[in-house]
Amino acid sequence: MSEEIGAPTLLEERPELEPALETVLAVDAETKEWTFDDVAIDSGAFGELVSRGVVEKTDDGQYQLANPDTVRRALNGESTDETDTTPSISTPTIAWPTVNTSATGMLVGALAVVFVARTYILGSIYRNGDIVLSGNDPYYYRYWVEQVAAQAGGADLSSLAVLPDAVTKGEPLMVATLWWLAELFGGNPDIIGHVLAWYPVGSALLSALLLYVLAVRITNDRRIGIASVLLLAFIPGHAFRTSLGFADHHAFDYPWLGLTAFALVVLLTLGEDDDTTWLRTLTPWLAAGTLGIGITGQVLSWEAGPLLIAPVGLSVLLATIVDRHAGRSATLRYIPVVVGTGLGALLTWLLHTEAGWHTSLVASTPTLLFVGTVGVVLTAIAVDQLGGTAKHLLAVDVVAGLLGFGLVRTVFAEQFAEALARTDALFRTDAIAEVYGLFSTESFGFLFLLGFTLVLALPAMLWASRLASEGRTDWLVAAVYAWYFLGLATIQVRFVGEFATFGALFAGYGFVYLAAHIDLARPVTTRPASLVSPNIPDTRTIGALVALFLIVGSFGMLQTPVKTSQVMTDDGAHDTAVTIENDSAERALEYPQNYVLSQWSHNRMYNYFVNGESRSYGYARSNYASFATTTDPQGWANSHQNRVGYVVVTDDIPVNDSAALYTRLYENFGSRTDGVAGVGQYHPVYASPDGSYKAFAIVPGATIQGTAAPNTTVTVSTTASVSDTTFTYDRQTVTDQNGRFAVTVANPGEYDVQTANSSYTVSVAETAVYQGQNVTVQQKQS
Missing domain, CATH: 1.10.10 (Arc Repressor Mutant, subunit A)
Structure with missing residues (x-):
């Protein structure tokens, strides 16, 4: 050989x-x-x-x-082909990656694992002809995509004008993209439902593919890329946010993160040897364009997008300091980075001014990133020319940063105050689970969101940080992204998904390192001279690797379905919505006559199926507590009857007062109990088999009236049923001094009317309950 x-x-x-x-x-x-x-x-x-x-x-x-x-x-990682040692620089070129059959097959298998881990709940999303999205907020995006589609005669961008400020200043690119994708397939509500159901899965697969490319670019080891993808598949905090049907905005952020980080790694590792020939190739300019598009997409995808591009600036800042420490010049090295951030600033501002997307504050953050990048690079060049050290550059950067901060605060005082107010949202505390910190007791611990991935990743993150300080700018970018998003996740668990991509990369490195340490794989090295590809091991080694993966990934495998199930719409909630929808259709009710009041966490889902109005849960959040705790059921119904058509009660509402309306409805279907009066305006329309969900229509009620002895007690009683559940419904009143009585009932049926010495019977029709008719009793016996 x-x-x-x-x-x-x-x-x-x-x-x-x-x-x-x-x-x-x-x-x-x-x-x-x-x-x-x-x-x-x-x-x-x-x-x-x-x-x-x-x-x-x-x-x-x-x-x-x-x-x-x-x-x-x-x-040195150079070509060993001696037939032509002179590189051609006359024509821009781009190096295409080589294809390794074994690695490609394993990557496809790893992506298949990601796919299955996100779609095994298919039967829970597609139910009886309905597309039942998970969670509450996905119905907000479903509503607005449908609204845009209803205005569109095709993929005409002018249709986006229907979007309100809440969307254009929130997640405009996400809504526009989902609408455009739906339009490609017809744009009707069913197609929109399919697109929203599957987009998180597409995001998971794209994020996993970008993770693989990023890991291989940094480590030059395909084995680490494949291991990273497999570990990402079972990070619960990422898995449930990219599960089939969970069409929240976070899944839309993840591919932009991977794309931006990859472009930045490419740009910061080119020209490390001060050779300028790379500037004549296509690679740096394609990477610069990718960086600009990534920054634009990141900012326009979410109102908190500026938080997600901060690692770009931080990486460039630290890279210039590392360059000084390693003796590298920054003169030409950062030109494509500056071009990329400048392109991101330009594209974002154009879309802001032309389409009205986002506030000026949010849209200007890429410009701030561009200006900061230029300032950092010029500072590095100046210190380099003056012969300064890395410590000198760090000191100058700190001083310049403080001066820049003070200048922005003074010159742009109003915008600074607005930015500070937005930052306060990071530290808010309310009943929303995603605002708790990663290590707080309310989030049930980091293990439930990350499995053992963090345990495996942390040593590699520390090791990579040391490598970064010694000049490895590729590891520097990965470390900056990982530490930054781990910090944000420590403040609010909503950022666990953003951390997952980079946590999985380090965990993948840790897994291969651990496998090599116990002789299950070839060792990993700091900088392999050539691309390392996986070999197909023997059966015994495969079994040992699977066992090792189960050890490090088992907790994530167990928690992924748990976390996914927590955001899914369960059968009881969906059946409740469908039953209310049918009742509303039979009664020909229109919004807001058929508005469903429920706990805010499922309110958009109920109203989407019943009346299509799932824009907001604000009314439910403001009024559900007063409904649940009121001790004046009739008064509450009278004051809300023009706004609320149905109410839903469940078994997880913390009300312990027996006189509260919630207790009367949930425990007794509105019937009288010892010491607590019954209710007459809440007609039961659904009860789940396990009793955890009950729904009631707010109705005028039928009024049973008649005469008996003055100042005596009158009891009306019937046997009613709802959803195969039978119950006794009683109401009680007292006759006036003339012996007259009137009592309102919420259920149709044959009622027995009991007085001290008399018994009557009366039949109450359903129309009487819904239309508020009076029914007079007939004497049965004395």
Whole structure:
């Protein structure tokens, strides 16, 4: 075997031999011939070098490298093809990645695992002809995508004018993208439902693919990329947010993060050797364009998008300091980075001014990033020209940063105050679970959201931070993103999904390192000379690797379905919505006559199915507590009857007062109990088989009236049923001084009317209950 083939192939297959090869190269450079005792490597490694033709035996029994120049180029990651050593720079070029069959197959398998982990709940999303999205907020986006589609005669961007400020200043790019995708397939409500159901899954797959590309770019090891994708599949905090049907805005953010980080890694690793020929290739300018598009997409996807582009500026700042420490010049190295951030600023501002997307404050943050990047680079160049050190540059950056902060605060005082107010939202405390911190007791612990991924990732993050300080800007970018989003997740768990991509990368490195440590894989190295691809191991090794993966990923595997189930719409809630929808249709009710009042966390879902109005849960959040706790059911119904058509009560409402309306409805269907009067304006329309969900229509009620002895008690009673649940419904009143009585009932049926010495019967029709008719009793016996 020729050495030209042996050295690169050996390093690709056995990267752990890199130190041995470096040792041999150093000895060979000092003396033309040498013996085994002259090199400080073990016999196994030496034997491998000899058997592969890298080291050859001389005529006098000593050893030498067959081709030192080829070995040197292989160790430096350079081409070993000696037929043409002069690079062509006349025409811009781009290097396309090589395809490895084994790695590609394993990647497809890993992506399939991600797909299954996000879609196994298919039967819970597609139910009886309905597309039942998970959670509450997805129905907000479903509503607005449908509104845009209803105005559109096709994929005409002018249709987006229907969007209110709440959307254009919130998630305009997400709504516009989902609408555009739906229009490609017809744009009707069913198509929109499919698009919203599947978009999180598409986001998961795209994010996983970008994670693989990012991991391989940084580590030069396809095994780490595949391991990272597999670990991402079972990070619960990412899995439930990208699960089928959970069409929240967070899933839309994840691909932009991966795209931006990858572009930044490419840009910051080009030209590290001060060679300027790379500027004549397409790679830096494609990466710069990708960076600009990524920044634009990130900011326009969410009103808090500026938080998600901060790692770009932080990475550039730290990279300039690391460059100074490593003795690299920043003169040309950062030109494409500046171009990329400038493109992001331009695109964002154009869309802001032309389409009205986002406030000026949000839309200007990419411009601030661009200006900051230019300032950081110019500062680095100045310190470089003056012969300053990394410490000098750090000191200048700190002073310049403080001065810039003070200048912005003074010149843009109003915008600064607005930005500060928005920042306060990071530290708010309310009943929404996603605002709790990652390590707070309310979030049930980081293990429930990250599994053991964080445990596996943290050592690698610390190790990468050390490598970054020594000049590895690729690891620097990954470390900055990981630490930054871990910090945000520590404040609010809503950022766990953003951290997951980078946490999975480090966990993937940790997994391969651990597998190598117990001899289940070839060792990982700091910078492999050539791309490392996975080999197909034997059956025993496959079993051991699967067992190792189960050990580190089992908790995430268990928690992924748990977390996913927590955001899904369960059968009781969906059946409640469908039953109310049917009742509303039978009665020909229109919004707001058929508005459903429920706990705010499911309110959009109920109203989407019943009346299509799922824009807001504000009314429910403001009024549900007063409904649940009132002790004046009739008064509450009278004051809300023009705004509320139905109410839903469930088993998880913390009301313990027996006189409260919630208790009367949930426990007794509005019937009288000892010491607590019944209610007459709440007609039951649904009760789940387990009793955890009950729904009532607010009705005028039928009024049973008649006469009996003055000032005596009158009891009316019937046996009623709802959803195969039978119950006794009683109401009680007292006759006036003339012996007249009137009592309102919410259920149709045959009523027995009991007085002290009389019994009557009366039949109440359903129309009487719904239309508020009076029914007079007929005397049965004395």
